[in-house]
Amino acid sequence: MRRPPEQADIAIALHGITKRFPGVVANSDVDLTIRRGTVHAIVGENGAGKSTLMKILYGMLKPDEGTITVDGRTATFGSPAAAIAAGIGMVHQHFMLADNLSVLENVVLGGEPRQRGGLDFRAARARIEQISATYGLQVEPDRLVEELGVGERQRVEICKVLYRGARILILDEPTAVLVPQEVDELFGNLRDLKAEGLTILFISHKLDEVLAVADEITVIRRGSTVASVTPHEVTAPQLAELMVGSALPVPELRESTVTDRPVLEVSDLAVTDPDGRHVLSAISFTIHAGEVLGIAGVEGNGQAELVDALMGVRPISSGTVALSGHDITRSSTRSRREAGMAYIPEDRHRQGLLLEASIWENRVLGHQTVAPSARGLLLNRRAARADTQRIVREYDVRTPGIDVVASALSGGNQQKLIVGREMTGRSVALIAAHPTRGVDVGAQAAIWEHMRAARRAGLAVLLVSADLEELIGMSDSLAVILRGRLVARFDPKTVKPEQLGSAMTGAGASAGAGGAV
Amino acid sequence: MSRFSRRSVLLGLAAPVAALLFAALVSAIILGTTGHAPLDAFQAMLASAKRPRTVVNSIDSATTYYFSAVAVAIGFRMNLFNIGVDGQYRLAAMLSAAFAGATFMDGVPAVLRVAATIVMAMCVGAMWAGVAALLKVARGVSEVISTIMLNAVATAVVSFLLNPHRLAVSVAGSNNIGTRPIGSGGQVPGFGYPGTSSRVFGLILLAALVGVLYSLVLTRTRFGFELKATGMSEPAAVAAGVSVKRMVASAMLLSGAVAGLVGMPQLLGSSYSYSLDFPTGLGFTGIAIALLGRNSPIGMAFAALLWGVLDQSANVLDITGVPKEIVAIMQGVIVLSVVVAYELVRRYRLRLEQRDVGRALGTTEAPPSTPTPVAAMV
Numbered sequence: 001m002r003r004p005p006e007q008a009d010i011a012i013a014l015h016g017i018t019k020r021f022p023g024v025v026a027n028s029d030v031d032l033t034i035r036r037g038t039v040h041a042i043v044g045e046n047g048a049g050k051s052t053l054m055k056i057l058y059g060m061l062k063p064d065e066g067t068i069t070v071d072g073r074t075a076t077f078g079s080p081a082a083a084i085a086a087g088i089g090m091v092h093q094h095f096m097l098a099d100n101l102s103v104l105e106n107v108v109l110g111g112e113p114r115q116r117g118g119l120d121f122r123a124a125r126a127r128i129e130q131i132s133a134t135y136g137l138q139v140e141p142d143r144l145v146e147e148l149g150v151g152e153r154q155r156v157e158i159c160k161v162l163y164r165g166a167r168i169l170i171l172d173e174p175t176a177v178l179v180p181q182e183v184d185e186l187f188g189n190l191r192d193l194k195a196e197g198l199t200i201l202f203i204s205h206k207l208d209e210v211l212a213v214a215d216e217i218t219v220i221r222r223g224s225t226v227a228s229v230t231p232h233e234v235t236a237p238q239l240a241e242l243m244v245g246s247a248l249p250v251p252e253l254r255e256s257t258v259t260d261r262p263v264l265e266v267s268d269l270a271v272t273d274p275d276g277r278h279v280l281s282a283i284s285f286t287i288h289a290g291e292v293l294g295i296a297g298v299e300g301n302g303q304a305e306l307v308d309a310l311m312g313v314r315p316i317s318s319g320t321v322a323l324s325g326h327d328i329t330r331s332s333t334r335s336r337r338e339a340g341m342a343y344i345p346e347d348r349h350r351q352g353l354l355l356e357a358s359i360w361e362n363r364v365l366g367h368q369t370v371a372p373s374a375r376g377l378l379l380n381r382r383a384a385r386a387d388t389q390r391i392v393r394e395y396d397v398r399t400p401g402i403d404v405v406a407s408a409l410s411g412g413n414q415q416k417l418i419v420g421r422e423m424t425g426r427s428v429a430l431i432a433a434h435p436t437r438g439v440d441v442g443a444q445a446a447i448w449e450h451m452r453a454a455r456r457a458g459l460a461v462l463l464v465s466a467d468l469e470e471l472i473g474m475s476d477s478l479a480v481i482l483r484g485r486l487v488a489r490f491d492p493k494t495v496k497p498e499q500l501g502s503a504m505t506g507a508g509a510s511a512g513a514g515g516a517v
Numbered sequence: 518m519s520r521f522s523r524r525s526v527l528l529g530l531a532a533p534v535a536a537l538l539f540a541a542l543v544s545a546i547i548l549g550t551t552g553h554a555p556l557d558a559f560q561a562m563l564a565s566a567k568r569p570r571t572v573v574n575s576i577d578s579a580t581t582y583y584f585s586a587v588a589v590a591i592g593f594r595m596n597l598f599n600i601g602v603d604g605q606y607r608l609a610a611m612l613s614a615a616f617a618g619a620t621f622m623d624g625v626p627a628v629l630r631v632a633a634t635i636v637m638a639m640c641v642g643a644m645w646a647g648v649a650a651l652l653k654v655a656r657g658v659s660e661v662i663s664t665i666m667l668n669a670v671a672t673a674v675v676s677f678l679l680n681p682h683r684l685a686v687s688v689a690g691s692n693n694i695g696t697r698p699i700g701s702g703g704q705v706p707g708f709g710y711p712g713t714s715s716r717v718f719g720l721i722l723l724a725a726l727v728g729v730l731y732s733l734v735l736t737r738t739r740f741g742f743e744l745k746a747t748g749m750s751e752p753a754a755v756a757a758g759v760s761v762k763r764m765v766a767s768a769m770l771l772s773g774a775v776a777g778l779v780g781m782p783q784l785l786g787s788s789y790s791y792s793l794d795f796p797t798g799l800g801f802t803g804i805a806i807a808l809l810g811r812n813s814p815i816g817m818a819f820a821a822l823l824w825g826v827l828d829q830s831a832n833v834l835d836i837t838g839v840p841k842e843i844v845a846i847m848q849g850v851i852v853l854s855v856v857v858a859y860e861l862v863r864r865y866r867l868r869l870e871q872r873d874v875g876r877a878l879g880t881t882e883a884p885p886s887t888p889t890p891v892a893a894m895v
Contacts, residue, residue: 059796070532091722235699313755313758327612332760333755333756333757333759333760334760335758337758338758343756347752350750350752350753351750351752351753351755351756352756353750353753354745354746354749354750354753355750357745357746361745364742365746365757366757366758368739368743368746368757368758368759369758374739376738377738377740378737378738378739379736379737379739379741379742381737399874400873404873404874405867405870407867407871408867408870408871408873408874453851
């Protein structure tokens with residue numbers, strides 16, 4: 001697709017990188033070649049393995065297999081310090097700055113210039129000013145970080161990395177926190193850096209930005225590199241298709257089981273955050289028994305808030321939610337669960353499990369008030385344990401026993417346990433947030449099968465996912481959420497991933513042709 | 518993989534035993550460097566600990582400490598730090614002493630009178646803890662700060678009320694003042710012990726009952742499960758339908774109610790009046806014992822007994838010329854090192870378990886050391 005780079009041009013070459021976590025292969029046989037003096041974008045869905053790859057490159061994780069070559073020399077990084085010494089610097093998505101220190105102090109922190117026992121701030125200041133001038137970063141050494149805006153903080157982070165002598169910069173989702181004007185400024189900075197011969201690795205899933213700034217693009221899907229292209233060769237929809245892919249077991253629903261009995265009815269729902277900002281507004285939808293409604297959207301557009309609001313974890317500022325005809329707008333999380341709302345939370349380690357409690361206790365979690373877990377005010381340990389055995393058997397949770405702590409299981413088995421626990425006979429609706437995120441292919445197929453079974457059994461399912469393939473395959477209807485509003489609806493049978501992608505980023509108004517809400 | 522395998526019992530004992538040995542070592546070094554003979558001191562303590570009188574006093578101290586430890590542990594179970602057990606028990610003991618000693622109580626049948634005194638103490642303790650609970654639930658005030666401050670407030674309230682114009686009377690033949698003594702009808706008789714006139718507090722039975730109830734509530738009830746879940750992961754508890762505010766309020770009230778019992782063995786079994794020399798600081802001892810006993814009903818019983826023995830056998834040190842503060846140093850080292858030891862054992866146990874799971878499932882691969890590998894990946 002492009003000319004093979006000359007040996008001397010190559011800043012970094014990754015070859016055959018494989019990284020496994022228990023039950024999950026995060027990266028498998030990744031090959032990546034990055035030429036010096038370019039902006040190289042790595043794109044992929046959430047969970048595709050971008051971050052794992054960058055953590056390997058930055059010395060935070062060790063690859064199980066494969067080699068890393070930096071400037072022609074084979075390198076093994078045991079820690080970020082080793083990567084920094086080799087000239088690799090990383091700007092994290094979440095800034096790592098001390099608010100109460102000045103820019104100068106933040107930049108030298110951890111690499112303080114010493115001079116006869118004291119600190120040599122004069123030399124450091126000169127260096128920072130020189131770096132700032134060379135790369136157009138406009139960093140003022142004496143300002144307090146707490147006075148700076150987000151874009152300025154990011155430039156301080158970049159300056160910090162350059163101060164440590166980095167020639168290769170990794171930027172992890174750098175635009176996630178920026179407003180459009182700041183994005184333009186950042187891209188200007190990146191071009192300056194590139195012009196000075198620095199190499200930039202730009203990680204993103206925002207395709208329009210990638211196409212705007214990158215010289216070369218590598219697409220990662222399910223832990224492997226699937227394509228290397230230049231921006232001239234592809235369009236955003238093509239890139240989206242490469243990201244989403246169509247290989248591997250396909251999620252699909254068989255015959256329709258949708259009924260005309262509404263189960264979960266949401267009308268005109270609005271949620272404001274503690275600062276009074278609207279995070280959700282005018283959300284209305286109805287899910288019928290046996291129907292799966294998929295919610296597509298770029299992360300952070302209100303999906304998490306929607307799920308929290310439906311589960312009663314986050315207060316609703318206006319609108320109503322009804323379950324099987326009963327108004328549950330003001331109900332507590334407990335009464336919603338008792339009324340038959342099943343919940344697969346987005347972050348199973350934080351919200352879904354008690355990691356240090358046994359498997360059977362995790363079976364009780366969320367169902368501690370109803371049979372078989374409880375009998376009146378008492379726990380029914382025997383029945384709960386027996387039912388845990390059933391879940392382990394029927395949902396194929398691979399564990400040596402039910403007294404093992406949950407953290408000892410692999411991600412896929414943890415998730416199967418959660419799915420099994422939520423699919424009780426009493427469930428009428430299922431809120432599933434990223435149900436197959438971070439699980440292996442086998443568990444993914446199993447979880448999809450259980451969701452199909454739930455749909456057959458007449459549950460109303462709300463599926464929130466960042467995996468477009470999963471959304472299209474597993475939904476009876478699709479809605480796109482953007483900045484807290486449902487902006488488009490699609491029929492998953494006819495929609496193309498690129499249409500969804502455009503609606504998710506708000507790129508083309510015509511994308512709503514599937515039926516604007 | 519049974520829950521009470523030999524391995525898990527051994528691992529459970531490893532930390533406190535190691536901490537105890539380490540503390541003995543540190544104390545020995547300190548004694549040695551300050552020119553005392555460590556072995557002589559330890560021998561003197563050991564000899565003293567065997568005397569019937571010390572045995573009884575140790576058990577009596579332990580009874581008191583146990584209530585305090587359970588009160589603290591109820592909060593610890595959900596990461597709630599009730600530092601205010603001290604103020605709660607002092608206020609509770611003072612008010613219930615005044616209540617039990619009041620003239621109108623003289624005609625009340627003994628059982629009813631004792632029960633009323635104990636209920637009164639629990640209510641006062643719960644009420645004082647309830648102030649902190651209210652502040653936390655309604656205003657988000659850290660219970661650490663509020664309970665510490667309430668301790669100081671309790672001190673002031675007690676000294677305000679403990680005044681001859683209010684609830685106190687002069688104690689005959691001394692400068693001391695205290696509440697009106699509780700007559701024999703309101704006292705709890707103790708148990709005799711061969712070889713000494715000291716008696717074991719009758720309320721040791723109440724301590725045992727509280728221990729059993731604590732254990733049952735924690736392991737067998739919905740409330741106990743929700744308490745544990747909230748302590749382990751608040752987001753998970755919230756997603757599971759637990760109202761964290763309600764848990765904070767109930768845990769704090771329960772903790773305060775048990776804290777109210779701390780002064781009861783002493784009040785009803787020995788001093789029969791709350792006077793200026795009523796023991797103080799027991800609430801803080803409870804924190805140390807709850808830490809050492811890992812909030813376990815049995816662990817805390819042993820820890821309380823250890824503390825009692827150390828405290829009581831320390832008295833002999835002054836006679837042998839060794840400053841008895843060495844025991845305070847030893848206790849401090851035990852608490853500090855046991856916290857570290859427990860964390861090490863916890864990690865080791867987790868690794869063992871993960872390895873077992875791996876072996877049982879036929880994958881030899883060791884999980885990464887971080888507990889959240891998947892979260893780190895996505």
